[in-house]
Structure formats: structure tokens, C-alpha cells
Amino acid sequence: MADTLEPSVAANLTPIGQLGPGALRALCERATVRTYPAGHTLFEKGSSDHITYFLLAGSLELKGHKDTVTLEASSADAKQPLSNSQPRQHTVSAVEEVQVTEIDNNLLNNCLLLSGLQTHSKVQAEGYEVHEIEVEQDLELGWVEELLDSPGFSDLPLVNLVHLFSSFESHPVKSGDVVIQQDDKNLDYYYIIRQGSCRVTRSRGGGNEDLVLANLKPGSTFGEDALISESARSATVTATSDGMLMRLSRKDFNMILVGQRVQWVDFSEVKQRVADGAQLLDTRFESEFKSGTLRGALNIPFYVLRLRMSQLNADQPYILFCNDARQSAAAAFLMRQEGLDVSVIRDGIQGRQNQA
Structure with a gap:
């Protein structure tokens, strides 16, 4: 059974104690406190996970490559995250019944950032x-x-x-x-x-x-x-x-x-990038696409991009273009928000004409 973390307890832990009141409250509402019996293993040496652990009560055995140490909840070291390197550097097991809090790393990082933004x-x-x-x-x-x-x-x-x-x-x-x-x-x-x-x-x-x-x-x-x-x-x-x-x-x-977040490519680079596996994507209207486009290009008009973005391959690099790059730059911004690998042809199709 899991309980929530009390702010008064969390305030004594590092780096949680550095959080502002709002961020501390938000973290405590979503952190969990669990009780484990003697002999229970929290994690193995060499394993990786997304959890930050703190020991709240009892004692744990930390077995590393060369040494084994015992961590008591009353010690100063227990105020720090438990063997926090990834992959884990210790196998950690309960010597007796223990109480630990488990915090998702993304949650902790976001709370730390949130607290920093409020100062x-x-x-x-x-x-x-x-x-x-x-x-x-x-x-x-x-x-x-x-x-x-x-x-x-x-x-x-x-x-x-x-x-x-x-x-x-x-x-x-x-x-x-x-x-x-x-x-x-x-x-x-x-x-x-x-x-x-x-x-x-x-x-x-x-x-x-x-x-x-x-x-x-x-x-x-x-x-x-x-x-x-x-x-x-x-x-x-x-x-x-x-x-x-x-x-x-x-x-x-x-x-x-x-700012500088749009990744631009020149026409001189496009041929090699396509040979390396990139997919050309024309963001103009269907009528413009049908009247002439770049060889091998797919067409997803900008106005339906949100609707069709789920059809795109997250492992596929895309090179976007339109007539003058303004529309494709906007499309690239949207696609980057979904984690897609995108770049934009500088000056669009006009760029090819300018380089001719």
C-alpha cells in the first residue's frame, strides 16, 4: 500500500527541500511512500529506471562492486537520493522493514524547474x-x-x-x-x-x-x-x-x-540527405503539389497537418518545403512539438530558382 509524502518530511530531503511551497506541494501530492519487508530488493546493481528513492525509516544494505554499506534512516546520508546514479551502482535491499518514498524523475525535474521559474x-x-x-x-x-x-x-x-x-x-x-x-x-x-x-x-x-x-x-x-x-x-x-x-x-x-530553432538546409544539401534516408514533404495545397513538386515528395497540406501528423514515422527524418519556406517553417515548428526530426529548405522552391 502506498501513502503520500508529507511536505514536512520532504522539506528535510535534498534537493526537494529547496523547492518553493507550490512546487513542494505538487511533488508531495504525486510522490508515493511505500513500506517493504526485510529482504526486499529495491533495485539491482547495473539496472536502470526512472525513479528517485529516499529512505524514510529503517535500514538498507547497499552492495557495490567492492564494498557493502548499511544506510540508516536517521543518518545524514539518508537525506540524499539513494544510490542515484544510472545505471545503478549498488544492489539495495532492506535489512529490516523499511519505508521509502519513490519519485518519478521527470516529476522531480519539472518541480525543480518550476520552483526555479518562480524565483x-x-x-x-x-x-x-x-x-x-x-x-x-x-x-x-x-x-x-x-x-x-x-x-x-x-x-x-x-x-x-x-x-x-x-x-x-x-x-x-x-x-x-x-x-x-x-x-x-x-x-x-x-x-x-x-x-x-x-x-x-x-x-x-x-x-x-x-x-x-x-x-x-x-x-x-x-x-x-x-x-x-x-x-x-x-x-x-x-x-x-x-x-x-x-x-x-x-x-x-x-x-x-x-529564433534559431528551425533547422535550415540549402538545395545543394537536399539530394544527399534524401540519399541518406530523409523524406521530402511538400506542405503546399494539393493543387500546387499536383502542378509540380520535388521528385519523391509526399504532400501533406499545412492546413491538415495536425490531423495527419500521427501518420508520420517518428524514426524518419523529414525535409519540408513550400513556395517560400514560411509555411514549411510553421509546419516544422508543429512537427518538432511532436518529436519529429525535421528541417526546412531555405527559401522554399524559390530557393532552387535562386540557385539556378
């Missing part, structure tokens, strides 16, 4: 001034964890994350509110769902029912396509429940999230 941080990076930044929002773990675990954000440098969370604006919505309207040319914000849900639809005209492209939950993002491609909004986003959105201005979006 003053001195940051310095190219393009930023050195100054103090304070994240004012009360960042609850749920939507932040979804965001940080997504491929599009998991590799974002800490300096960008600090600027990201300090630049967010809260935007409450009611069920039925239209957040973004298809064909709107007001390219103002990029959105992340903090609480609630939204639906992404595209009008097919002629009295036909709207095409549902996606149903979004906390941690989901939208609005990036038009900001990157500098074109009218390609779909309508409607709140399907009361909730709270976090929004980022176009300027901050381009500075913090886009």
Missing part, C-alpha cells in the same frame, strides 16, 4: 540584456509539466524558459468563446492552454460541416502557424469549456521560441 533569476544570453526576471504567475504543475515534457519545449535552454514564463499573459475564456477566427489577419498572440479545453476547426465552405482538426487540453499550444508563416489564421479555435489561457505576444514568441 528571481539572473539570466544572460545573446539577444537578452542581463537583468532580474520574476515569474509572477502561480505556476501550478499540471499544464507546466505537460508543456515541459513536450518535445517542442523539453530542449529549450533555461534562459529561454525563464523569459517564456515571465512573458506570459493570463487570458480567461468562457465555453464557446472564439479565441482565433479562421482567415483573421490579426496576428497578435501564441496560446497555451492552462486550464480547460479548446477545439480546432476549419471551415470547408459550401454549407459543409466544419472539419475538426484537433481537441486541445491543458499544456496544448496553438496559434503558432500564422505567426511563423505571417499569413492569415488557418483555422478557428473555440473554447469548449471555461478556462484560462496563457498567451505570448508575437514579438516574444519569435524571440523566445522560434
Whole structure:
């Protein structure tokens, strides 16, 4: 049987005790405390897992390559994570009945980052001034964890994350509110769902029912396509429940999230990359694709990319292109958020003409 970790106990552990109140509470709600009998093995030497262990009561035997030591819950060493290297450097077994807390590593890392984002941080990076930044929002773990675990954000440098969370604006919505309207040319914000849900639809005209492209939950993002491609909004986003959105201005979006993150390739590189296994992907409309494309290219028009992205091979590198690279750069941003390996032909098909 598992119990939850008490904040008063967690506050004495390292590095958990360094967490702010909100992050500490969130971690304790999801950490587990388990009791094991004498002789039980927590993990074997050489094994790997995704758990951080702390000894709370009793004693454990840590058997390494050359030595064996006993760890008592009352000792200072018990305040540290238990044999925390991966792969494990010890076989750890209970000498007597023990009580341990088990914390998922992703949860711990996200809580540490969340706590850090809620404090003053001195940051310095190219393009930023050195100054103090304070994240004012009360960042609850749920939507932040979804965001940080997504491929599009998991590799974002800490300096960008600090600027990201300090630049967010809260935007409450009611069920039925239209957040973004298809064909709107007001390219103002990029959105992340903090609480609630939204639906992404595209009008097919002629009295036909709207095409549902996606149903979004906390941690989901939208609005990036038009900001990157500098074109009218390609779909309508409607709140399907009361909730709270976090929004980022176009300027901050381009500075913090886009920047140098699009991987560009020149036409001179494409032939070799395709020979090495990359797949060309044309993000233009079907009519443009049929009128002429690059040999061997697949066609997924940008407006249905969210709907068809699940069909793509996660192990396949993709090279995206359109007429001028703006649309394909937006597509690359979306695909990177799903963990896909993507690059974009610089200047699109126009680039081939320019190099001819």
C-alpha cells in the first residue's frame, strides 16, 4: 500500500527541500511512500529506471562492486537520493522493514524547474540584456509539466524558459468563446492552454460541416502557424469549456521560441540527405503539389497537418518545403512539438530558382 509524502518530511530531503511551497506541494501530492519487508530488493546493481528513492525509516544494505554499506534512516546520508546514479551502482535491499518514498524523475525535474521559474533569476544570453526576471504567475504543475515534457519545449535552454514564463499573459475564456477566427489577419498572440479545453476547426465552405482538426487540453499550444508563416489564421479555435489561457505576444514568441530553432538546409544539401534516408514533404495545397513538386515528395497540406501528423514515422527524418519556406517553417515548428526530426529548405522552391 502506498501513502503520500508529507511536505514536512520532504522539506528535510535534498534537493526537494529547496523547492518553493507550490512546487513542494505538487511533488508531495504525486510522490508515493511505500513500506517493504526485510529482504526486499529495491533495485539491482547495473539496472536502470526512472525513479528517485529516499529512505524514510529503517535500514538498507547497499552492495557495490567492492564494498557493502548499511544506510540508516536517521543518518545524514539518508537525506540524499539513494544510490542515484544510472545505471545503478549498488544492489539495495532492506535489512529490516523499511519505508521509502519513490519519485518519478521527470516529476522531480519539472518541480525543480518550476520552483526555479518562480524565483528571481539572473539570466544572460545573446539577444537578452542581463537583468532580474520574476515569474509572477502561480505556476501550478499540471499544464507546466505537460508543456515541459513536450518535445517542442523539453530542449529549450533555461534562459529561454525563464523569459517564456515571465512573458506570459493570463487570458480567461468562457465555453464557446472564439479565441482565433479562421482567415483573421490579426496576428497578435501564441496560446497555451492552462486550464480547460479548446477545439480546432476549419471551415470547408459550401454549407459543409466544419472539419475538426484537433481537441486541445491543458499544456496544448496553438496559434503558432500564422505567426511563423505571417499569413492569415488557418483555422478557428473555440473554447469548449471555461478556462484560462496563457498567451505570448508575437514579438516574444519569435524571440523566445522560434529564433534559431528551425533547422535550415540549402538545395545543394537536399539530394544527399534524401540519399541518406530523409523524406521530402511538400506542405503546399494539393493543387500546387499536383502542378509540380520535388521528385519523391509526399504532400501533406499545412492546413491538415495536425490531423495527419500521427501518420508520420517518428524514426524518419523529414525535409519540408513550400513556395517560400514560411509555411514549411510553421509546419516544422508543429512537427518538432511532436518529436519529429525535421528541417526546412531555405527559401522554399524559390530557393532552387535562386540557385539556378
